[in-house]
């Protein structure tokens with residue numbers, strides 16, 4: 020089999036970087052797509068079975084940039100086996116307190132970005148007979164949380180987009196699943212805690228709600244993502260796979 024190729028968005032940090040490393044360990048060559056410069060990350064993969072990655076600057080909400088990146092992937096590798104949509108942003112706010120620009124930014128990255136990348140990926144995957152997509156959702160799509168309305172709406176959209184794409188593209192050999200984490204120890208979570216009026220209390224309250232009394236490591240989420248991409252999950256599509264330390268019990 021030719022070397023498998025993956026595009027990971029948000030690959031420069033947190034969950035995206037852990038997924039990238041996991042894929043490279045599995046022998047997959049990874050295109051690291053991030054709005055931040057991921058060249059150092061890509062080079063650091065050189066010793067892995069998947070080899071050095073390809074870092075590409077990408078704003079997932081920009082249609083021309085997204086379509087350009089996926090066509091470049093096709094031109095360079097002639098295939099796309101996996102897409103993992105990890106790029107995400109959050110800003111703590113209520114609907115009444117938010118600006119329209121905040122709405123456009125959070126929905127643009129977290130929901131429009133998933134739509135654009137999935138659309139481009141499906142058009143490549145169907146050329147070679149299939150592939151697998153994992154979108155990173157969130158347990159925030161299931162529950163009401165303070166000052167998280169826009170982010171939660173975006174994640175609810177990601178969950179539903181996942182289920183509908185799974186139905187539409189199963190016959191083309193494309194599986195689409197969603198991994199919905201609870202709190203994960205990444206720069207995003209650290210930012211949210213540090214911006215809280217009482218960071219200690221926020222952290223304590225978060226842990227009280229978890230059966231497993233700690234937040235996830237990015238690697239624990241990457242393990243689930245790899246399972247959902249791999250042939251081990253061949254009968255799974257349209258699934259929202261919750262990895263939340265027992266938060267939703």
Ligand SMILES: NC(=O)c1ccc[n+]([C@@H]2O[C@H](COP(=O)([O-])OP(=O)(O)OC[C@H]3O[C@@H](n4cnc5c(N)ncnc54)[C@H](O)[C@@H]3O)[C@@H](O)[C@H]2O)c1
Nearest residue numbers: 029032033034053054078079106107157202203205206207
């Ligand atoms: N950390 C958590 O507790 C948690 C919980 C549930 C879900 N998630 C989700 O996991 C995913 C990864 O988040 P994380 O915690 O690793 O955050 P992170 O901030 O560590 O990483 C997010 C990455 O996305 C990139 N990014 C931001 N805007 C972009 C854009 N327009 N185009 C391309 N890349 C862009 C950033 O540069 C960064 O590398 C996100 O979808 C997030 O919503 C995180």
